[in-house]
Amino acid sequence: xxxxxxxxxxxxxxxxxxxxxxxxxxxxxxxxxxxxxxxxxxxxxxxxxxxxxxxxxxxxxxxxxxxxxxxxxxxxxxxxxxxxxxxxxxxxxxxxxxxxxxxxxxxxxxxxxxxxxxxxxxxxxxxxxxxxxxxxxxxxxxxxxxxxxxxxxxxxxx
Amino acid sequence: xxxxxxxxxxxxxxxxxxxxxxxxxxxxxxxxxxxxxxxxxxxxxxxxxxxxxxxxxxxxxxxxxxxxxxxxxxxxxxxxxxxxxxxxxxxxxxxxxxxxxxxxxxxxxxxxxxxxxxxxxxxxxxxxxxxxxxxxxxxxxxxxxxxxxxxxxxxxxxxxxxxxxxxxxxxxxxxxxxxxxxxxxxxxxxxxxxxxxxxxxxxxxxxxxxxxxxxxxxxxxxxxxxxxxxxxxxxxxxxxxxxxxxxxxxxxxxxxxxxxxxxxxxxxxxxxxxxxxxxxxxxxxxxxxxxxxxxxxxxxxxxxxxxxxxxxxxxxxxxxxxxxxxxxxxxxxxxxxxxxxxxxxxxxxxxxxxxxxxxxxxxxxxxxxxxxxxxxxxxxxxxxxxxxxxxxxxxxxxxxxxxxxxxxxxxxxxxxxxxxxxxxxxxxxxxxxxxxxxxxxxxxxxxxxxxxxxxxxxxxxxxxxxxxxxxxxxxxxxxxxxxxxxxxxxxxxxxxxxxxxxxxxxxxxxxxxxxxxxxxxxxxxxxxxxxxxxxxxxxxxxxxxxxxxxxxxxxxxxxxxxxxxxxxxxxxxxxxxxxxxxxxxxxxxxxxxxxxxxxxxxxxxxxxxxxxxxxxxxxxxxxxxxxxxxxxxxxxxxxxxxxxxxxxxxxxxxxxxxxxxxxxxxxxxxxxxxxxxxxxxxxxxxxxxxxxxxxxxxxxxxxxxxxxxxxxxxxxxxxxxxxxxxxxxxxxx
Numbered sequence: 001x002x003x004x005x006x007x008x009x010x011x012x013x014x015x016x017x018x019x020x021x022x023x024x025x026x027x028x029x030x031x032x033x034x035x036x037x038x039x040x041x042x043x044x045x046x047x048x049x050x051x052x053x054x055x056x057x058x059x060x061x062x063x064x065x066x067x068x069x070x071x072x073x074x075x076x077x078x079x080x081x082x083x084x085x086x087x088x089x090x091x092x093x094x095x096x097x098x099x100x101x102x103x104x105x106x107x108x109x110x111x112x113x114x115x116x117x118x119x120x121x122x123x124x125x126x127x128x129x130x131x132x133x134x135x136x137x138x139x140x141x142x143x144x145x146x147x148x149x150x151x152x153x154x155x156x157x158x
Numbered sequence: 159x160x161x162x163x164x165x166x167x168x169x170x171x172x173x174x175x176x177x178x179x180x181x182x183x184x185x186x187x188x189x190x191x192x193x194x195x196x197x198x199x200x201x202x203x204x205x206x207x208x209x210x211x212x213x214x215x216x217x218x219x220x221x222x223x224x225x226x227x228x229x230x231x232x233x234x235x236x237x238x239x240x241x242x243x244x245x246x247x248x249x250x251x252x253x254x255x256x257x258x259x260x261x262x263x264x265x266x267x268x269x270x271x272x273x274x275x276x277x278x279x280x281x282x283x284x285x286x287x288x289x290x291x292x293x294x295x296x297x298x299x300x301x302x303x304x305x306x307x308x309x310x311x312x313x314x315x316x317x318x319x320x321x322x323x324x325x326x327x328x329x330x331x332x333x334x335x336x337x338x339x340x341x342x343x344x345x346x347x348x349x350x351x352x353x354x355x356x357x358x359x360x361x362x363x364x365x366x367x368x369x370x371x372x373x374x375x376x377x378x379x380x381x382x383x384x385x386x387x388x389x390x391x392x393x394x395x396x397x398x399x400x401x402x403x404x405x406x407x408x409x410x411x412x413x414x415x416x417x418x419x420x421x422x423x424x425x426x427x428x429x430x431x432x433x434x435x436x437x438x439x440x441x442x443x444x445x446x447x448x449x450x451x452x453x454x455x456x457x458x459x460x461x462x463x464x465x466x467x468x469x470x471x472x473x474x475x476x477x478x479x480x481x482x483x484x485x486x487x488x489x490x491x492x493x494x495x496x497x498x499x500x501x502x503x504x505x506x507x508x509x510x511x512x513x514x515x516x517x518x519x520x521x522x523x524x525x526x527x528x529x530x531x532x533x534x535x536x537x538x539x540x541x542x543x544x545x546x547x548x549x550x551x552x553x554x555x556x557x558x559x560x561x562x563x564x565x566x567x568x569x570x571x572x573x574x575x576x577x578x579x580x581x582x583x584x585x586x587x588x589x590x591x592x593x594x595x596x597x598x599x600x601x602x603x604x605x606x607x608x609x610x611x612x613x614x615x616x617x618x619x620x621x622x623x624x625x626x627x628x629x630x631x632x633x634x635x636x637x638x639x640x641x642x643x644x645x646x647x648x649x650x651x652x653x654x655x656x657x658x659x660x661x662x663x664x665x666x667x668x669x670x671x672x673x674x675x676x677x678x679x680x681x682x683x684x685x686x687x688x689x690x691x692x693x694x695x696x697x698x699x700x701x702x703x704x705x706x707x708x709x710x711x712x713x714x715x716x717x718x719x720x721x722x723x724x725x726x727x728x729x730x731x732x733x734x735x736x737x738x739x740x741x742x743x744x745x746x747x748x749x750x751x752x753x754x755x756x757x758x759x760x761x762x763x764x765x766x767x768x769x770x771x772x773x774x775x776x777x778x779x780x781x782x783x784x785x786x787x788x789x790x791x792x793x794x795x796x797x798x799x800x801x802x803x804x805x806x807x808x809x810x811x812x813x814x815x816x817x818x819x820x821x822x823x824x825x826x827x828x829x830x831x832x833x834x835x836x837x838x839x840x841x842x843x844x845x846x847x848x849x850x851x852x853x854x855x856x857x858x859x860x861x862x863x864x865x866x867x868x869x870x871x872x873x874x875x876x877x878x879x880x881x882x883x884x885x886x887x888x889x890x891x
Contacts, residue, residue, distance in 0.1 A: 042170020101627025102167030103380025
């Protein structure tokens with residue numbers, strides 16, 4: 001009957017490098033905590049069922065769909081969102097047309113950056129396959145793939 | 159020039175409507191009909207929530223006319239006792255907690271005394287199903303050129319075919335959403351939309367308010383594809399009704415399931431061709447019937463049908479053409495605008511049919527297209543004389559060369575005869591798309607645009623055109639900067655706010671760069687004149703000086719749409735110049751069919767497009783690749799599964815759009831034939847690439863399998879049926 005949060009849980013975790021303590025309800029999703037609880041609206045909701053990847057964040061360094069993670073499960077863990085990334089690293093994405101409408105973009109960039117940090121994965125899987133967890137309706141994916149390939153070349157050269 | 163708002167999007171700083179919050183706002187929710195047709199007998203409120211905490215709106219709360227007005231007043235904002243489609247809005251709820259608002263939706267039961275619904279647009283309705291006019295026909299249109307009956311009778315060969323396309327959901331990644339609140343007595347609407355002034359137009363009669371009392375502001379929009387052309391008016395009206403009743407801000411955001419189930423989709427179609435040809439493949443007569451499912455309300459269906467029939471004969475010349483179109487009322491969720499606007503359905507049929515004709519004549523399908531391709535001086539089905547100087551055969555030849563068409567075809571013959579279960583094929587489509595509104599549509603829109611010179615010498619473009627990912631902000635910046643001799647950083651584009659910007663028409667129909675962009679240029683010229691001529695630094699000085707001489711006044715360069723000379727359109731008889739300019743294109747697709755799984759994989763895709771002057775290579779290429787991707791997946795993947803008028807698979811789990819792994823690189827080349835009345839020579843680019851993708855893919859499947867598929871989406875299941883039906887070659891006839 002009540003519209004108030006039932007049985008709130010108090011949790012502490014590390015968010016984008018900062019110690020954070022919040023109250024969450026048992027049914028709250030990490031996505032909602034970030035967007036509506038903490039005002040980090042860079043993480044987007046696309047489908048709410050783990051298909052589109054728009055809500056991708058890193059949990060202990062691994063990309064996950066934050067719509068599928070109950071908020072209380074991040075207790076004591078490391079959470080990183082799009083807000084933690086260095087805007088300086090976006091030049092190739094910007095130049096190659098990685099973003100159009102921008103709704104899938106934060107999730108796409110989070111996965112892309114994860115690939116850049118784990119280039120060993122490219123020994124077994126091409127970029128096109130590694131990006132298959134992020135749906136984009138605007139680009140046909142070429143702008144995304146080319147943006148990542150440009151950034152990869154840079155990092156290899158640098 | 160880089161996308162201006164690109165970094166903001168890449169870093170997650172761009173604020174979409176659901177990223178905005180207002181003090182003390184409520185979350186809206188929509189109670190919908192469970193049935194396709196019937197009288198609402200009762201609405202039962204369960205006891206799982208405390209209803210005293212809610213604001214509830216029904217049709218009696220509508221101050222004005224209960225309609226979402228665009229073309230007609232036929233579609234209620236909230237069902238007034240009778241429903242005509244599943245998910246028709248019945249009640250609106252608002253509550254401070256999103257979770258509780260959603261839980262409440264499960265606590266309301268709308269009980270409907272069911273009447274038999276009309277659900278098949280292909281069959282003529284029995285009397286008990288008639289709900290619109292005498293025969294459920296929403297709109298009938300026809301085109302007549304030459305003497306089709308005589309020409310068909312005299313044709314040595316007549317080839318028939320029936321082609322069907324399914325509904326397609328837009329799946330913009332940002333779902334529909336609006337925020338509404340009162341600022342003194344002005345109702346503010348902020349949200350995701352393509353056409354701010356369409357929202358004003360819809361809200362005025364329903365809310366009984368003047369334009370001064372309604373202020374519509376577009377927020378950054380996460381994809382539209384036509385899905386945010388007319389539907390946002392409904393969401394805005396609902397959010398507005400809740401805000402007016404509750405007197406606090408209301409945010410109404412659809413989740414994916416609601417968005418997929420309840421919003422408009424691409425019109426399903428069935429197109430019948432009867433084509434007379436001679437032994438050499440020359441077209442003698444084309445008789446075409448286009449039937450579309452309009453759904454339960456009119457939306458923009460008549461205009462979609464219009465664009466479909468105008469393009470239905472394809473980019474070919476034929477002296478005798480009859481095209482008859484009709485859109486049917488059904489008790490389906492209303493269909494609406496979707497990128498291409500009827501033309502993809504038309505071209506799927508005609509371009510598939512060209513391959514069927516070639517197969518019948520034992521002729522090379524490319525050669526068949528080549529000899530019939532419309533040439534300058536020849537006329538379209540509406541009698542429009544084509545004379546734009548575009549080398550349409552060069553476009554086809556470039557696409558063939560880039561795709562290695564001939565070599566691949568020979569390789570496939572060898573490979574297919576040797577491989578046990580993989581079959582490769584290559585196919586093409588040639589196609590065209592009229593840019594801007596049809597006929598006299600642009601004149602009726604009467605678009606206006608302002609360019610303001612600020613006291614610091616900077617310049618701002620004021621217009622209602624919207625950015626939804628296609629690059630309007632970037633393109634308009636460049637157009638203004640080039641025209642004024644400014645650096646792009648000195649140009650700003652005003653937020654589309656109906657209290658601050660003039661009505662420059664809707665952001666639809668591939669008209670923005672070409673038509674509205676031209677207004678940017680002309681308004682810039684007007685600004686120069688008023689400031690005292692000059693460009694660049696001298697113009698900047700002149701603007702600053704003007705403000706010193708006119709303190710507190712506004713320096714506005716103005717432009718109003720003027721039709722290009724010599725355009726004549728007879729709306730009554732569908733004769734004349736349907737469009738000021740056409741974009742022309744050719745696609746080549748190469749596919750591999752797996753005979754074990756019936757999976758079709760697109761291996762390569764080449765697109766050659768003439769969109770006039772390319773204003774920004776990266777943006778234009780992105781439009782083509784994205785449009786092709788939507789066309790490929792419409793052809794192979796995207797299937798709306800219906801049960802009793804409701805979409806059964808309204809989730810991204812079971813309504814499949816392609817991932818990066820499902821698509822090949824899409825290779826794009828532009829042929830630039832400037833259009834003198836478009837901005838810097840631009841023609842439309844947004845819709846054209848989608849138009850030819852599906853037939854190119856299916857023609858490749860036909861080449862790979864030797865069968866003629868006629869219906870999309872060509873899912874694995876449909877392909878299995880086609881390939882196991884033995885003599886399915888005759889399916890099209």
